[in-house]
Amino acid sequence: MANINWEPYEAEIRVLLLDEKKPFLDVRARMIEKYDFNPTLKQYKTKFGKLQNLKAEEWGFVSREVQKRALEGKPWDVYLNNHLVDAKRVKREVKRYAPRFEDPAFVSAVDAVSRERISIRTPLPAFRLPAMALEPGLQVVEDGFAPEMVETELLQRSRSQHPSIVHSNFDPDAVTAEIADDNIVGRGWSEAPPGNASGMPSLSPAEWPYEFTFDFDFSVGEGLVNPSRDPSSRSSPRFSGLTPPVFLKCGISHGDISPRSWSLSRFIDFEEPSLSTRGFQSMLNLPWFQLQALIEQFCWSEGNAAANEIAGFPSGSFTQTLFKRVDVATEQKHRLLSAITTWMPKGQVVGYVSNFTEYLQGLIPERFEGELSWKVQKFFDPSNNTTLQQTFEIVAFLCSNNLLNHEQKKNFVEWTIKQKCLDSLKSFLQISTPTIHSFSESIVKTCISLQDTVILKQLLSWGVKFDNVLTQAFSVRDIDFLKDLLLKVDASCLSGKKGGKLLNQIAATDFLEIAQTLVQNGAEINLKVDLYSPSLHRAARKGNLEMVKFLLNSGANPNLYSEYSPETALGVAVTSRQLEIVSILLDHGAKIEGRIWDDSILDYCSVNNWSMYKVLLTKTGKLEDIHVGTIIHEAKRGPSVLADFLNQHKTQISQHILEKALYESLATDNIPAATALLKNGVNPDGPTLGDPPIMVANLKLCQLLVASGANINVPGLLNKAIEIEDLELLEFLIDKGADLEESGPIALENALIFGNVEAAALLIDGGTDINSPGEVFTSLQAAACSGKLELVKYLMDQGADVNSPASPLKGQTALQAACEVGEVDMVQYLLDNGADVNAPPSLTKGLTALEAAANDYYNKSAETIEPIFRLLLRLGASPKRQDGSPSGILHSLVRKGLLDLIPITVDAGAGVDEMLRGKEGRTPLQLAAEIGDIEAVKTLKECGADVNARPSSRHGRTALQAATCFVQPRIDIVEYLIKNDAHINAPPAVIGGITALQGAAIRGHINIAKFLLDASAEVNAAPAVKDGRTAIEGAAEHGRLDMVQLLLSCGAKGDVVRKTGFKTAIELAEKNEHLVIANLLRAAGK
Structure with missing residues (x-):
């Protein structure tokens, strides 16, 4: 097998085996036919045999986890390679392997099981389409709001309308500039373009007006910077935190002008501001602009004594480390950006500038027209060696607005380490602005997840605070690091419940010294921590004898139950086979009356651990008791x-x-x-x-x-024989008189769904009625579900009814099943044999044939769907249901991008504004906007879709609200909808709804929010009646630092219903560990 190149075919083979449930013979045949790829059957089974099967120790792991969840009263589903394992099979195997925990070798093997293939999950609702996780105020949620990569179109609009541009009324003719080209110094991302590269004026010191000044004083928790202004000036707008880009890095002499007093009033009309100027002022307070201004100010004054006086900057070696020049090859630059953003390079290197600029313009605001384009051009310039600072700045913005997922942050940290740039990172983290404070917290959490003690110790030595991430930090299994950590955090973090949580983590280790320090500082010993067991339980499970002794001697309660389990520490020690710990617990008053799963401790031991059972009987004096x-x-x-x-x-x-x-x-x-x-x-x-x-x-x-004398007519027994593929057992049961009239149809259905032809033949030959329905399907319907045309033909030859009706609960006719599977030859065969193209669907979660053809339950390709769909339409399939209920056909076409089919489907009678029923009802247009498909939006609008169709009551969205929720900022869709009269301030759905601005705020799409605010979006619009958020609450909850400041600058008031100000927003920010935002809101509320 070593000589076989599986890589080009592996993904498709996995789909065939796991998604389409094809047997190895069929997969091999298809690969030969399609690619002339011809490994042997044995090689297929060796390579992929583990995809569907578990080894004994893996079943042991599942057994332990399932029983644990059952005791906790929590439902479970078991997934193998992200595919659901039948619950009956799981229960059977759990019972089979639980007793083997008596064997220490088996327990060791279970403990070593890799969890890469196996996951135990809480069951999802029984949707036919994939369910989407919800957070209050937002429909689709990803971990850490990591946006998926979605290709965006180049937005065709004038720069004057681009919402990311901060407009100002500069008059290039009113000033002159003297630029010494040989004096220009480039300093990276925050560097302004030299001369008039962006069309902006450059000023000499003599021309700088003095009446409007900026004082920089950045400190978290004390609000953002505000300007001072000459009292004799004409007006006093709120304006702060930005050095005008026209002043930056122009190679001018410093003269006697203080870098702390720069003026803009000569170039901005404050007397009668235009709409764009008001927007300009609302954007000036953004923490991102503060960071830019601060670095620019430092760059401008570098080499001047004033550089050491700039508030927010460290002194000393800052210049040499932050602005360290690092040569990075162009291909490495775009690889780095691909790793830390969702941008992917398209085309030749020359196209990277426009591609990456377009990507950034969706996320990052500009202070003047062309700023991002110029900076990206500088970044990709082969002669540029300021990549390091530029990278730090853009990652700082994305992190501080919670726009990177864990993997992207990890990529950045690993790149920084590989490039040996930790000293520069140290200096960057020492800048004191809200953006850097938030960035610093993200970096610390990421380094903790990497378990890199070298860099963690460096962060500690730099003075980086760990107080807010102690729980995560205690996952690092390095006692020297933890000792250092305890010395540098506030003592209040180690006492009470906070300390108890840390003790709970340490209890599973042998770091006795750390546990002693926590207890000495007042950590709560008997704390029950969320889903975890008390500290004593964790020490007992790990077999940590000394830790168990210490906890017991410090007052740990040996009879305390876990929050979600009936086990005491004694039960834990018994199941972990820790005989010495069992003895010590009994000596400290542990009671024998506890339970392990469904059994008493003694019953469990009598079956699973005879030697421990005898010890327990002796210790407790229950020698006469009889157990299983x-x-x-x-x-x-x-x-x-x-x-x-x-x-x-x-x-x-x-x-x-x-x-x-x-x-x-x-x-x-x-x-x-x-x-x-x-x-x-x-x-x-x-x-x-x-x-x-x-x-x-x-x-x-x-x-x-x-x-x-056992009864063989036990429900499910025939199915069991089929599932374990034991044909001898099945034949034995049939020969012994199994009731095939009662159990045969269900067993036959099961055999056919899994393509077990031999089992199906045994059941049919034994007398099972071929047209009797099983639990859901008749035999022909089940065969159609399997996608096997030869089975369908065999059953038709045996007299199967092609038009047997769909069962009421999730049933399908044979044609409906074939359409959903996407087997065009089978569809044609059934139609040729009289299948009814308009047969009614099942009463519950049913689909017509046309709906099934468009449905993507089996992840069919567009090329598979289209011919079947067109065939059905030609034969008269109606897109409208006979009972008038919604069909969802247009929704399916939108999801698959089959836009050419939308007009003909509408012409055939499909409702263009049809609202799907259920928890998250959408019209097709609302769905198209939500998934960011501008062409689908336009197509549906051209077909007459209502851009202002009301949202469904539960987590509904208007089209505009849906557009603001897409993971990538799609200003083009927002603009198109507003141009077509979408209501900007449409109220949210009653449950979990949002306004358009609330959606943008939750997503952190600041340029869309700015665009909506300029178009008169209501910043303090009321939230949904239930599970709603105001815009600033949603931004705070999801860690959008710059969005929070933008909303504050635009007059956000917090809770407009209860009139409690920012109380809820602060609580949401703290709950999600966005502490910089919480401090900002506290300062704003004073």
Whole structure:
């Protein structure tokens, strides 16, 4: 196999195996036919066999996790390679492997299981389409708001209308400039273009007016900078934090002008400001502009004594480290940007400037026309060696506005380390502005996740604060780092509940010294931390004897239950097989009455750990008690020994204990014990148990049970034989008289869905009615679901009814199923054999044939959908349902980008403003806007869609509201909708709704927010009645620093319903660890 190049075909093979459930034979045949790619069947199974199967230790891991969640009262789904595993199969395997935890080798193997393939998840609602996670005020949520890469069109509009541009009324003719070209100094991202490269004037010192001055004093929690102005001036607009770009880096002499007193009033009309000028003023306070201005001011005064006086800048070696010049090859530059943003280079290197500029203009505001374009051009200039500072600045903006995900931040940190630029990063982090404070917190969290103790220790030595990220920092398993950390954080972080959370983390380690320090500082010992167990539980589970002793001696309660589990520390120690810890816990008063899953501690031990069971009996003085394991132990010695034992203890042994002993014997393949129990009259059907014993038996044990009179007509038994692909067991059950009239159709349905032809043939030959429905499908419908045309033809030859109606619950006719799978040959075959193209759908979550063809449940390609869809339309398939309920056809076409089919579908009768029912109803236009498809938006508008259609009551969006929620800023869609009379201040949906501005604020799309504000969006619009946020609350909750300041500058007041100001916004910011924003809001509320 080493010589086989799987890479070009691996993704498609995985889709065939996992998504389309194709057997290896079919996959191999398709690869040969399509690509002439011809590995052997054995090579396929060796390479991909693990995709659908789990090893014993992996089932052991699943067993442990599932039972833990069950005890916590939480539902579960098991996924293998991101595909759902049948719950019945999971339950069966859980019972099968749970007893094997008695074997230490098995436990070790389970503990070492990789979780890459396996995940245990909370079940999603049963949507046919993928469900979307919701946060209050926003429909689609990704972890850390990491935007997916979505190609954007080049926006065709004039610069004067671009919302990212801060407009000002400069008059180039009113000034003159003297530029000494040989004096120009480039300093990276914050450098302004030399001369008139951007069309902006450059000023000599003699021409600078003095009446409007800027005083820089950046400190978190004290508000943002405000201007001082000559009292004799004409007016006093709120204006702060920006050095005009026309003053920067022009190679002019400094003269006697203080860099702390720059004027703009000569070039901005403050007397009668235009709309764009008002917008300009609202943008000046942005923390991003403050950082730009501060660095520019430093650059301007570099080499001057005044440089050391600039507030917010460190002194000393700052110049040499921050502005260290690093040569980076052009291809490495765009690789770096691809790693830290969602931008992807398109075309030749010469096109990178326009591509990346377009990308940034959606995210970052400009202070003057062409600023970003010029800076990007400078960045990609091969002669530019200021990439480092430019990179720091753009990453700082994205981090401070929570626009990077963890992976992107990690890429940046790793790049910085690889480039040996930590000294420069240190200096950059020492700049004191809100942007850098927020950036610093992000960097610390990222470094913690990397578990790189070298850089973490450096961050500590730099004086970077860890107080707000202690919980994350304690995940670092380096005792020297943790000791240093404890010395440098505030003592209040180590006491009470805060300290208790840290102690809970340390309890699972052998860092006894750290635990002692926490307890000495008042950490709460018996704290129950969220989903975690108390500290004593965690120490016991890890087998940390010294930690257990220390916690018990410090007052840990040995009988404390976990928040979501009935286990005490003793139960944890028992399941972890920690005999010495069990003994110590008992000595400290631990009670034996606790439970492990569904069993008492003693019952569990008697079955799973006989040696520990004997110790517990001795320690507790319960030597005369009889438990399940006791009976199995005697049964293994033979039927006569068991009979004597049962006679001696008649009054202590119940029928339930005997049946449970039989069940456990069968589950562990203990044939001698099972035989002895059956010979002593134990009921083979286990009527006192939840599941009959026969459900866990293999063929040999089934034969034993049936010989003892067990009932084989147990619901699900035939299905079990099919699922485990045991044809001998299936044949045995049929031969022994399994009721095929009752159970046969369900078993046949199951066999056909999974393409098990042999099992299907056995059931049909045994007399199963081919047209009787199973749980959902008839045999033909199930075969159509499998996508196997040969099965469909076989069943048709056996007399299957092509038009059997869909069952009421999620059913499908054969044609509907074939259309949804996307098998055009099967669709044509069924139509040729009389399939009804307009057969009604299932009452619950059903689809017509046309809807099924457009539906993307099986991730069909557009090329697969279109021919089937057009075929059905030609044959008279109607896009309108007979009962008038919404069809969702247009929605499906929008999702797949099949825009050419939209007009003909509308012409055929589809409702262009049809609202889907359900939690997140959308019209097709609202959906198109929400997924950022401008062409679909235009197509639907041309077909008559209403841009102001009301949103659904639950998490609904108007088209404009939906457009502002897209993960990438799509100003083109926003502009198009407003141009077509979309209501800017349309109220939010009642539950989880947003206004357009609230959507932009939550997403952090500052240029869209600016555009909406300039178009009269209401900054203090009321939130949704339930699960709503005002604009500033949404921005604070999601960590959008510059957005928060923009909204403050535009008059945001916070909670406009309860009149509590920024209280809710501060709470949301703190809950999500956006502490710089919380401080900013506190200062604004004073």
